[in-house]
Amino acid sequence: MVLFPSLAAWAATGPTWTSTWLVALWAVCYCVQFTASRWCKSRFRRRYLTPMLTYALILAAAGVPFLVLHPAILWWAPIYAVLCGVSLLASWMRRERSLWSNLAAVLASSAMAVVVAPFGSRCPAPSATDRLTWPVAPALFPGVGVEIAVSFALALFGSVLFVKTMIRERGRRGYLHASWTYHAVLVAVGFLCDVLYGVLALALFARAVALPLVARRRPVPVKAVGITESVMSLLMLVLIPLGA
Template identity: 30%
Template sequence: MKFKKPNQHGVWAMLIMPFLFGIFAGVFSLYHLLFITGWFLVFFAVDNLLFYIKKRKKDKGYLLSAGMFGGLAVLCLLLLVIHQPALLFFFGMMISFGGLNIYFASIRDERNVLNDLSAVTIFSIAGCISYFIGREVFDGEMVKVFIFSFLYFVGTILYVKTMIREKRNKKYKWLSYSYHLLLVVAGFLCHILIGMAVIPSLMRAVMFYGKNYKPMKIGLVEIANACFVTLMVGLYFLK
């Protein structure tokens, strides 16, 4: 059995931010602890599975790890579903989008924008689950949790592409600049706290462009930015 250690620092923010958004917008429950445990196990399982799929030289050790984490995740999430059967709706959507990620991994086209958007959608749905666990309703606040998560993560994808994979592509540069500017404008139209939350995202998209930063530094900056966004969004929901 082998374990692939996650090497993308920004992914931790994607795992945790929507979960916290859902709690801030809703009500904390002890079932949240069960969900976050299962959610991390799902991530480890999928990460090892995708790594196994895209490797030309297959190592079943990663497949065994995926199975172990997946089994534990099912146990945790099954207890949640027994408590709140409606959660099957959210998990079903996650699985559907997860199928796209598996497909792109199998054809080694993980840079495809649809693959990125699919992953972002899955992470954002996790925020909806977190909200539903506390409130047990489908309402406008849940929609906000999804939208805030989705829009922020799309911006993160564009920024990271301009810093690593597409750093010489001027189209991505201006797409990132434009997107982040519109995000700030939309944020202030929503609420001053949301507008303030995304200002640093615009600043780092413009100021860091063209800099030869190592992926670790880029990831650490993203974690710091994610903490700030989480704080401001939390203040917005708790106001």
């Protein structure tokens, strides 16, 4: 799922060798981050160091040539350094399931849509008609990339709230009410922007309401929650690029 925002931008803006290369690099970045998080959580045990270094070497070998050819992408380095730092801190504190850690992960994966979009073959030039754009360096922040990133960030954060109501925060009314309110607002905003966004938000809202209500009467297996989220994520991957 961490790849879905970048894959959505890759598809929406027209795949190229460069954008494909970048998406592959992002996949390796995730492997580095995941293994580094386990290393931090273990208090730097040696057994977790080897996988991290292996992925880091692969990333360096495949990524340095990309940086040489496209140095402007280093603009994103400070942002991702902060997000990575938050993730590693959460692992060190053994709070990688906390809301703030989840938010950092959502922002990191969603922002990749903006990073990937400029390398697409059909990435449109900045326009005054763009629903979402960025006034600074618009070539690095194409409207379609920003729109996909924001859409995924909003949808994925809703998923974070929903999963918490089903597992770690199950039975806590505060989280349940926050999830329902958030998804209701998402439906309204979605239909205001595009009917496809509205349909997606409505599907997310339905599962955010239905499954916790079902769980009050009988246990809902974690596997069922995971399958539901996989289906919802695939729906995001299809509808968000079409809406953008």
